Amino acid sequence: MNLLARFRSWLKWIVRGRRLESEMEMEVRFHIESYAAELVRKGMSRQEAMRQARIEFGGIESHKDAMRASVGTRWWHELGSDLRHGCRLFCKNPAFTAAAVLTLALGVGASTAIFSIVNAVLLRPLPFPESHRLVRITFNEPGLGLRDVPFSVPELDDLRNRAGVFRDVSAMGSDSVNLTGTGQPERLEFLVTNSNYFSMLGATPQIGRLFGPQDFALGFAPVVVISDGLWRRSFGADPNVIGHSIRLDNDPYMIVGVLPPGFHHPGPTGSGNIEVFNTAGFSGYPAPPPARSTRILPASIGRLKPGITLEQAQARLTAMAAQIRHDYAKDYPAQDQWTIEIQPLQEALVGNVRPMLLFLLGAVILIVFIVSLNIANLLLARASGRQQEMAVRSALGASRGRLIRQLLTESMLLSVMGGAGGVLATAGTIGFILRLVPSDIPRLNEARIDWVVLAFALAISLLTGLVFGLAPALQSAKTALSSAIREGARGSGYSARTGRLRDALIVSELAIAVVLMVGAGLLLRTLRDLLRENPGFNPTQVVAANLSLPEPDDPKADPYLRAAQQTSFNRELLRRVRAIPGIELAAITSDLPTTNIRLNDHQAINAVAIEDRPIESSPGLRAERIRISPDYFKVMQAPLLRGRFFTEGDEDGKQPVAIIDETTARKYWPTRNPLGLLLRFGQNPTQPWMTVVGIVKDIRSDGLDTDGIPHIYLPIYQSPDRDLSVVLRTSLPAEDLEPQIRREIQSIDPNLPVFNVSSMNDVVDRSLASRRFSADLVGGFAGLAVVLASIGIYGLLAYMVGQRSREIGLRMALGARRWDVLKLILGKGIVLAVVGIVVGVIVSATSASMMASLLYGVHPHDLLVFLSVPLLLFAVAVLASYLPARRATKVDPMVALREI
Amino acid sequence: MGKQIDLLQGTLDMLILKAVSLGPLHGYGVLLRIQQISGEQLEIQQGSLYPALYRLEHQGWITSEWGESDNNRKAKFYSLSAAGRRQLHAATEKWNRMASLIASILRTTSEQI
16 A cells, blocks of 8 residues: 555645545546437437436435545545534524634633643743752751751751762842942842852853852852843843942942843742842851851752752752761751751742642633533534434435534534634733732743643633533434434424433533632632731821841941941931821831741741740740831831830830730740740840830731731830831822932932832732732632523523423413413522532532632631522522523413414 | 446456556546446446546556547546556456456366365
């Protein structure tokens, strides 16, 4: 067999099909006419000869079909004619087509949009060469319940020299710094790493160079690499920026390179939008001299050697940690159980958004399901109208497979149109959609419609086409073989078999709607509870603005070197902003409530020592330290429980004081009145003891959904901080105040950037952005599901009423009352609704616990949600059933009877 | 016309190859030639010739070309390709072997066993 020849011939037919079709026609005609000519020669009349020739040739069309089958293009030909037939049908039914294509486009579009985000964030590998070998290294102390604790330079050296599993390891820490000297001062995210950071990741510069061994310094090297964004924003994309000097927190640094636009620091520190990169050895000024117990390094990333699996590397590290604990027993108390853990960098980066994204993807796929069930229902209704057509086709010799193929082609045509519409809609709106997505999702900037997303959209479309097309196709092919022709033009009623199938579709639709509604209900309840929860302060009519005093390495460049300098700045700052018209009260804090969300809660929480309590017996004493100015609690309207607030007199040189919150009091002095007792931070005995002078109610400092962290407030005049937020009680909007606040602050020091000026309500709101996003989205999906399911019920019953109108007329003629008819139809709807809802509730109840990580303060089996969702859906279903039921009662018995 | 013999299953292809091996023919010509050679004794359903022609061309055993017929009309002429010649040869061999085998079996008498 000559495969090549066959393929060539097949291809010729596919490519030049139309010409070959006409040649086929010509060839057959030539044959018939030649034969007829011969018959004429034998004495037959011309007309009779043509007739005879045709008869002897046999069925022309069936021979042509056989010819096409010979060259393997028959299915192609049939596909073409099925498509044309389908198009004609759809054009004749524009309402049906539009409804089907639009719902499909909606379903496919929504799922494509969500998938493009999932693809960018969870699926696509990190944009670095051989990124599967990049790992996040964490140091844990499970004995103390601590994860991701800082580590020391000797420990970093162990990873590099002793572990033998890494090709590269880079420590890193992030901060933000003031950029000055390029116009308006700016606050930038800043990352300091070892000099091998970029070569470890495999990054290349856009212009200039990245760090290399020549940049090694014990302390900070005087060079920086900047992001593409900063280069364009602050340097006008000037190619001569290399060698340029910039000031970061007053220290001069030389720009040596610019990163390409696609480069983003892959966590774990910083917001991911790092704009300035610096390198350091972490072992010289301003860092303290290296020692095992001087744990100053916050985070690290490593690249595994080729050929070493994650499990092997982890085993080696665990063994090494045990050896180190043994070798340096005094630096590693046995009860801490200090150990080292690695995790693929991608997982570490996106692990915390994975549940939410997968949940959203699941929700949107349920929507696609409902959409296809709904269309299946429409098609089923249409299919019973086409029984005649199918019966005729089958009588003319179409096989069952052929009929199924025809109907599937039609539904695939529909689904591809809907899918294309959905993809186009997504492509057009993806930019807008991404703006709605909370920006704290990492890697969001990588979301785009690529071939993986397109393949997903195509797969979803074809799959839905198959799902909604298969049932009706099988159904009509089956009925075609039965006695549809004999039954005559009119449908005979609501046949039991199609009926059961349609009932099943409706029940599944309702069940899915219940699942989505329960999911949405739980998320919305979580959100509502969080918003209702008393955050411990009153965010209304408060405006907040952030600023940071520079912290240069060079003491001579530091105008805020001494505490007294910072205190006088703070006092001047408060004096000036209080003078802004419309400001009632002003205060300063080091940590704005609800913004204090950290990647790792350990690092912010400081060890506390309490007088008369030996440190060894209470290693778990920790609290978060917040510095505030005297009026802070008054601005925030946070109630004082006991004692007093800070006063202007609580300043440097006076008796050190502290205010604790309820959690601290409950945790550390469960049985005593803590007022007047002494505590201090850290284990350094030279630190002065502070007297507890007041107890306030808890403030949700770390986000509305974070509870139970003890806080200790210190007067900022005794314990200054360089990262400051000004909070103002005022009825003026933040936008109006922003220029005045900036002017007042910069009139004290023109080099201070003022950023994130917004109302406290917006600050609180932003802290819930990702919860709000998923709740709103799933809520929208649930709403859509309810609408689609009620359309489904309505459509089914309306169709049933239409099909059974003669029966209904007969019943009424025989004495059935309107109420009986109403009961008949309504009862059907109610039975379907109850079955669907019960199934949905069971599915939800068994799967809701998977949502636990997305909820806060709401039980996955929340009674209110599980009661209200079925009731609501039931009410909607009854309403959707009532409309067709009422129409059934309007059936005129006379008209219906005459039709029989 | 005398009593005609129905074509044995699977032999049409062989006959077509033989017919076109004697010179290029259009479809109708193939029919005429087969009937002529067989002395009008073979019954071929006219239409069924064409699927066979297409199948043979698809397999690369015959090639086709549009040309002029005797009465100056455009017609599609089929001719044997090199592969077709080999195929015809192989099929003829096989047929002959088969025919003589069957014939010898049918000739067998009871004494010969």
